[in-house]
């Protein structure tokens with residue numbers, strides 16, 4: 001089965017020359033039993049990229065939802081307790097087993113966990129998994145500038161992307177500049193600020209102007225900034241509203257109004273330097 005929109009989907013070119021869909025579907029907090037229907041709905045609506053992780057405990061359900069759908073860009077992540085060279089190789093095989101696939105399109109290290117001192121060895125395992133064809137592309141998540149520079153210095157291999165917390169209230173401008181300089185794509189997690197960004201008056205005003213859902217406005221802002229983004233939604237109604245982000249454009253003035261919502265203390269998730277569990 002093929003997605004009818006794949007050819008017109010906006011993509012970014014990764015540093016390994018592969019194409020990354022800009023819009024994806026996030027599956028954090030979608031239970032294993034609900035994942036097949038949620039993923040099937042997302043694919044049916046036209047989403048191309050699906051993001052999961054070992055720690056979401058829904059990879060079997062995600063794999064079921066994908067079934068034999070062929071136009072798919074699938075991402076998963078190695079959880080913190082599986083860091084280290086040998087443990088990562090085993091953890092990746094378990095992910096593939098749960099997903100029911102012989103490879104993923106993107107394999108990420110979920111958090112650097114700097115105090116554990118294992119992310120360089122973990123990155124070496126990802127490089128070997130890529131060479132074995134078990135991951136077509138490899139990247140990281142929640143890495144800081146120093147963590148990115150360390151793995152590149154030690155292995156000579158630059159991650160294709162860094163998936164980080166990024167939404168209108170926390171725009172990560174400094175890290176985005178580091179990514180641009182290093183040739184790393186930025187992928188935004190919690191792109192809607194876990195839903196909180198939807199009630200912002202500036203966003204609501206723009207949503208009225210463009211006659212779209214507030215969520216689509218925020219997703220469009222990510223896309224026009226050249227980011228990849230993975231909003232999560234539970235219902236078909238939300239999944240469809242968010243996908244409309246591919247159908248319209250924001251003006252420079254509307255983009256600037258959302259740019260102005262940035263805040264130094266807008267972070268909602270853990271600070272990556274202190275998260276080692």
Ligand SMILES: NC(=O)c1ccc[n+]([C@@H]2O[C@H](COP(=O)([O-])OP(=O)(O)OC[C@H]3O[C@@H](n4cnc5c(N)ncnc54)[C@H](OP(=O)(O)O)[C@@H]3O)[C@@H](O)[C@H]2O)c1
Pocket residue numbers: 025026027028029051052110141142163164188189190191192193194195196198213215216230231232233234235237238239241242269
């Ligand atoms: N790498 C990491 O460390 C990390 C961390 C967190 C998340 N992530 C990834 O990023 C994905 C997205 O982040 P997130 O799930 O934290 O938050 P998010 O995508 O920013 O927001 C999800 C929330 O927005 C609501 N929502 C979505 N579309 C809506 C619509 N059209 N109208 C009204 N409400 C809407 C959802 O409600 P409903 O569910 O009711 O639709 C949900 O409560 C995750 O699923 C996961 O794949 C990665």
